Structures are given as structure tokens and as C-alpha cells.
Amino acid sequence: MSPEDRSHNGFVPAKGLGEENLDRLEQGLQQVARAHGRMQDLLDAVLLISRELDLNLVLHKIIDTARQLVDTHFAALGVLGPDGEFKDLITSGFGADLTARLGGTLPHGTGLLGALVRDPRPLRVEDLAHHPQAAGFPEGHPPMSTLLGVPIRVRNTIYGNLYLANKTGGGAFTDDDEAVVTALASAAGVAIENARLYERLCQATEEFQRRLLPETPRLDGLELHAYYQPSTEAPRIGGDWYDFIRLPDRVPCLMLGDVMGHGVPAAAVMSQISNMLRVIAFDQKEPPSRILHRLDTVLHELHGGPMATVIIARLEPEGTGRRLRWASAGHLPPLLITPGHEAHYLHADTGLPLGVDPDVPRPDHEQHLPVGTTVLLHTDGLVEQRGESLDTGMDEAAGIAATHAGTPLPDLVDALISARAGTFEDDVALLAARITPGPDNN
Structure with a gap:
């Protein structure tokens, strides 16, 4: 068969592809591969920022992701207020500390950044120094030559603008860069x-x-102070609570607990348990162990036995002071702080948490409290810290309490909270009672 016949029968000679055509085909395939890879990177980036619910983390992930997608030296997100003025500037890259370096000064919106505010459309600039709308940079600002700006809309409002500057490999921003960043901004x-x-x-x-928690009453012979702080990590809601009631025999009763888990489900269970405990404590009166037994039984019958730790403490008049009678369902022991600047936990059998076995009895414990003594109940959020044992946290809390034994109760509690710089991985509920001279204690 002749070459002409092979051509007429649909066969193309190998030389028809040629080196030039092969190069074009290879370049096309590489371009498709790069486009596919960038699209995959964009999808990964969208998933990354979408799974975060903390606003501050969302904003930082947006600019970090944008800078990585387009491979630039610098990225920033200018957050706008209702009046269209900059109220925050979050940066990433070699200018990550830009706002601090400039003494906290935010852009005035008079130059190119203001142009994007006034006309919220994607903006590309190849030569910042010679752009007619450029207002220059303040002293200490890192050098920038190219810019890509894209507005971020939340519903129908411009929330802020995303800025990228100076591609790592040099050169101007491309149509593809703008498309990727616009999609990310959306x-x-x-x-x-x-x-x-x-x-x-x-x-x-x-x-x-917080509204479910009771107000602290004023009582003769007793100073009370309560504190609640949700976890500093989202969601800021959980199952810790405290309560205080005066029983029919006029004895003050402190109650504090912690439902297993976190979030709205734990808060819902907390509400059930705390409300039920108030009624049972008022009906059963004493001893505290009987109140816990009744509570555990009812919870098993009505709610399937949710897991929680609870401590109940009566403060009965005794001479010039009080007698502390308490029982625990798996909770941390009371922290005792004496006027002589000594502090220690009243370690005793803590019993089983609620929701384990309502038929297993829990013991009652007693301790005399002279005038000036403080007893403090708290949840484990106060003494828990990642990488440390619970005993270490409890020892630290006892040491701080001893140092501040003679201070007013609010100051003592503030010292305990401030020791962790107000940052807690779990909720914290705290109830402190100090024995003072009064009619009930004479």
C-alpha cells in the first residue's frame, strides 16, 4: 500500500505530529494539569475556612490561604466598619506584624485601598509606585510593587477587602490569580x-x-461569692453550674456540678439536673448523701441516667462557727482556706458520679469551720490544664488560695482566675463561702 493510499484510508503519517505540534500538546496538557491542581487547591481552601466557626480564626485562615493559593509575599484583610472606614487590618507574610510596626495605625482609605472601598470590584495594579491613585506608604511599611485587591461581601454588604502584593516569582497578577482569589472571597x-x-x-x-444561675444572697454569719466562666474555646457553653438555697431548717446549702460533655446538649442536661436537685434538696433536707441518692434514682428513671459530677454541702451553725457536712458524686473535694493562710483540699471518698449506679451508696463527710474560714467548691475547669496532672493544678490552686486567704472573697477568686490569664479549656463554676461573726454563729 502506497503512502497516498494509507492517507486516503484515514491513516495519518507519524511525521504529521511533528516536534512543534508535540510541544504544543505537551504545553496544553501541562496547563490543564496546572488548572486542575489549582482548582483542587481552591476547593481544599474553601473546605478549610468553611469548617472553622471562630471568627478570628476564620479571618486569619482566609488571608493565609489566599497568600498560599497565589504564592505572594504579603496578604492582608481590611475589615470595614458601618461607615466604610477601616476598623481592623489583619496581615500575613513578611508584613504580618504590620499594624504593630505602624503603631496601630490603620489605612486612611485615601489611596488605592480607598479606591477599592469606594468601587468594590477586583483591582489589579502592576506598578504601585506610579499608579495615579497611589498615596504612598507610611514609614516602616514593607516595599510593595504589585497589588491584587478583591472585595469580600457578606450578604449584600461589603465586609472588607482582601489584598495581595508581590508574587513570589515576580511579575504581575494574572486573570487566573484574580479568578481564584475572587472565588475564595466569595x-x-x-x-x-x-x-x-x-x-x-x-x-x-x-x-x-448565666440567667439560669442564681443571685448570691446576703446572710448573717456567712459571706458568699459565686463565679462562672465558660470555656474560652468555642462553643462557649457547657454543663457547669452552681446553686445556693436555704433549706426549710434554715441551713444554707451549696450545690455545684458538672455535666459530662460540652456544648448545648450538656447545658440542656445541666438545666434538668440543677432544677431537679433544688426540689429534691428542699424536700429531703439531709443528709447530703440521701439527696444525691434520690437525685440519681430519679434521673435514671426519667432521663436514662445522664453522667455528671455533683457536690452538696450544708453549712450548719456550730458554736461560733459552722459545721460543713458534704457528700460528693464523683466531684472534686472542697478547698478549705484558714485565716492562718493555710489551704488544703478535704480529700475523702468522692463516691460515684451520677449516671453510673444509683444503688451504690455515697458517704457523708464533716468538718468544723471556725470564724474566718473559707470553703470553696469548684469544677475541674479551674485546675485542668493540657499537659499537666489534675493534682498539679489542685496544688497550684491551693497555693494561690493560701496566699490570698486574708483578702476579700472576690479578690481571692480573681487571683485563682487570673493565674491562668483568664484562659480555660473547660467551663469554670465556683462557689465560695466564708464564715463571719453573726447572729447565727453566736
Whole structure:
């Protein structure tokens, strides 16, 4: 068969592809591969920022992700206020400390950044120094030559602008760069809105939870102080609570507990247990172990036995002081602080937590409290710290309490909270009672 016949029968000679055509084909395939890879990177980035609910973390992940996607030296997110003025500037890259270096000064919006605010459309600049709208950089600002700016919309409002400067490999920003960052900005708007809604929900839920906690009463012969702080990690709601009632025999009763788990489900169970405990304690009166037994039994019958730790303590008049009678369902022991600047935990059999076995009895314990003595009940959030044992945290708390034994109760509690710089991995509930001279103690 001749070459002409092979051509007429649909066969193409090998030389028809040629080196030039092969190069074009290879370049096309490489371009498709790069586009596919960048699209996959964009999808991964969208998933990364979408799964975060803390607003501050969302904003930082947006700029870090944008800088990595386009491979630039610098990225920033300018957050706008209702008046269109900059209210925050979050940076990433070699200018990550930019706001601090500039003494906290935010952009005035008079130059190119202001142009993007006034006309919220993608903006690309190849030569910042010679752009007619450039207002220059303040002293200490890192050098920048190219810019890509894209607005971030949350619903129909411009939340802020995403800025990228100076590609790592040099050169101007491309159409593909703009398309990728615009797509990321669109996803960022959704992520920001979700984080803001979640933040509002947590604030409302936290406020609701605080309203469930009782006000601290004033009693002769007894000084009381209560404190509650949700975990500093989202969600800021959980199952810790404290309560105080005066029983029919006029004896003050302190109650504090911690439901296993975190979030809204734990808070819902907390509400059930705390309300039920108030009624049972008022009905059963004493001893504390009987109150816990009745509570555990009812919870098993009505709610399937939710897991929780609880401590109940009566403060009965005795001479010039009080007698502390308490029982525990798996909870941390009371912390005793004497006027002589000594502090130690009243270690005793803590019993089983609620929800394990309501038929197993829990013991009662007693301790005389002279005038000036403080007894403090708290949840484990106060003494828990990642990488440390619970005993270490308890020893630290006892040491701080001893140092501040002679201070007013609010100051003593503040010292315990401040020791962790106000940052806690779990919720903290705390109830302190100090024995003072009064009609009931004479």
C-alpha cells in the first residue's frame, strides 16, 4: 500500500505530529494539569475556612490561604466598619506584624485601598509606585510593587477587602490569580457570615445560661461569692453550674456540678439536673448523701441516667462557727482556706458520679469551720490544664488560695482566675463561702 493510499484510508503519517505540534500538546496538557491542581487547591481552601466557626480564626485562615493559593509575599484583610472606614487590618507574610510596626495605625482609605472601598470590584495594579491613585506608604511599611485587591461581601454588604502584593516569582497578577482569589472571597463571605451567626448564638446561649444561675444572697454569719466562666474555646457553653438555697431548717446549702460533655446538649442536661436537685434538696433536707441518692434514682428513671459530677454541702451553725457536712458524686473535694493562710483540699471518698449506679451508696463527710474560714467548691475547669496532672493544678490552686486567704472573697477568686490569664479549656463554676461573726454563729 502506497503512502497516498494509507492517507486516503484515514491513516495519518507519524511525521504529521511533528516536534512543534508535540510541544504544543505537551504545553496544553501541562496547563490543564496546572488548572486542575489549582482548582483542587481552591476547593481544599474553601473546605478549610468553611469548617472553622471562630471568627478570628476564620479571618486569619482566609488571608493565609489566599497568600498560599497565589504564592505572594504579603496578604492582608481590611475589615470595614458601618461607615466604610477601616476598623481592623489583619496581615500575613513578611508584613504580618504590620499594624504593630505602624503603631496601630490603620489605612486612611485615601489611596488605592480607598479606591477599592469606594468601587468594590477586583483591582489589579502592576506598578504601585506610579499608579495615579497611589498615596504612598507610611514609614516602616514593607516595599510593595504589585497589588491584587478583591472585595469580600457578606450578604449584600461589603465586609472588607482582601489584598495581595508581590508574587513570589515576580511579575504581575494574572486573570487566573484574580479568578481564584475572587472565588475564595466569595466562599470567605459565607464562612464569615456563618462564624458571625455562630458567635451571636453562643453569646445568646451563654447569656441564657448565666440567667439560669442564681443571685448570691446576703446572710448573717456567712459571706458568699459565686463565679462562672465558660470555656474560652468555642462553643462557649457547657454543663457547669452552681446553686445556693436555704433549706426549710434554715441551713444554707451549696450545690455545684458538672455535666459530662460540652456544648448545648450538656447545658440542656445541666438545666434538668440543677432544677431537679433544688426540689429534691428542699424536700429531703439531709443528709447530703440521701439527696444525691434520690437525685440519681430519679434521673435514671426519667432521663436514662445522664453522667455528671455533683457536690452538696450544708453549712450548719456550730458554736461560733459552722459545721460543713458534704457528700460528693464523683466531684472534686472542697478547698478549705484558714485565716492562718493555710489551704488544703478535704480529700475523702468522692463516691460515684451520677449516671453510673444509683444503688451504690455515697458517704457523708464533716468538718468544723471556725470564724474566718473559707470553703470553696469548684469544677475541674479551674485546675485542668493540657499537659499537666489534675493534682498539679489542685496544688497550684491551693497555693494561690493560701496566699490570698486574708483578702476579700472576690479578690481571692480573681487571683485563682487570673493565674491562668483568664484562659480555660473547660467551663469554670465556683462557689465560695466564708464564715463571719453573726447572729447565727453566736
